[in-house]
Amino acid sequence: MRDGQGGWPLDDRGAAYGDGLFETVLLRDGSPLLWDEHLARLVRGCHALGIPMPAERELAAPLAEAGPGLVVLKLILTRGSGGRGYRPPASPEPRLRWQLATFVPAENRWREGVRVRHCRLRLGIQPALAGLKHLNRLENVLARSEWDDEGVAEGLLCDSDGRLVEATAMNLFWQRDGRLETPRLDRCGVAGTLREALRERLSIAEVEAGPEALIAAEAVWLGNSVQGIWPVVRLDDADGVERQRWSLAPLHRGFQAEAHRLLGYPLPDPT
CATH class of the missing domain: 3.30.470.10 (Aminotransferase class 4, branched-chain amino acid transferase, N-terminal domain)
Structure with missing residues (x-):
């Protein structure tokens, strides 16, 4: 270093x-x-x-x-x-x-997918700072301290009104009714650079949605410009109780491949 x-x-x-x-x-x-x-x-x-x-x-x-x-x-x-x-x-x-x-990426998370959980912490709403990667990250620190289970890769955050925003260090994407979606970030959250690049290349709708949107989703992903895209295979609530599970499919790999082309990472094999 x-x-x-x-x-x-x-x-x-x-x-x-x-x-x-x-x-x-x-x-x-x-x-x-x-x-x-x-x-x-x-x-x-x-x-x-x-x-x-x-x-x-x-x-x-x-x-x-x-x-x-x-x-x-x-x-x-x-x-x-x-x-x-x-x-x-x-x-x-x-x-x-x-x-x-x-840096060594977590390739097993590309291949096998990840387990994630909801966090209890709620992000404060402050439109003046929405989308920025500013140095005030105590909310993320507190959210990440909610679990120490190595089997849980990330935690999902909602704002104080209960709307999905992001994960503690990654952006959130899902497909619902055949449409790619990601949370709108005009109230809080970080607009990741991989998220921006993917929105320029794919039709990804910015939406306001609560956690129930993930239960209805055909596929869910997390991503950022360092780790690439992790498919989500299991979602838990804040108590660690399983809420939903997904099997990896070509749908997951297609979205992942779009991101990995941008980062020079290996393209995943179709599942």
Whole structure:
């Protein structure tokens, strides 16, 4: 693991208040995957928070140090230091840090599918931050602490009104009545870069739906730009009681293949 540009001063607003953004980018032999989507989301985040956007050459500088194979680049951009309490500085001087780490995807989850569960925690509704990958991720931390069963790969999150939003670290997709769907993210949640790329290539409807939509689904998937797509084969409630089960089928593999082409991952064999 390699870190760029040292640590954080104690008065950094990202460390003190979560006042910043981050991107987690998969690199293959030094080349970033879905780079345009990552930059576009970072631009949206900078605009929403009022943080100056770094030059692309600054953001791309770590790529030369990545080396061969699969590597994950984590970029962290904060507002920097300054201001008084919560009041931000009038002319922020952003601070950019980065980290490189070798990566091995969980291929067994591609092949075999995963078991997931509902979380008790509910995401707060805040449209001003919806879709952004900001540094305030305590809700995700608390949700992930709800289970320690290694057989459970992810937890699903609803907002405070009971609408499906996402998993703790992945976006959620399903097919219902022959139509691909994903939760609408205009109230909370992270608009993942793989999600955005797939929506550009496939007809995926953004919907408002509760957990009952998954019970009616023909197939369910989780995905992000690092892990790829995991088919869901079992869904539990927050107490670990099974609610639904799916058998892997060509339907699961077709959607997975679309995502894996974007990431350079092996295409799954039809089931």
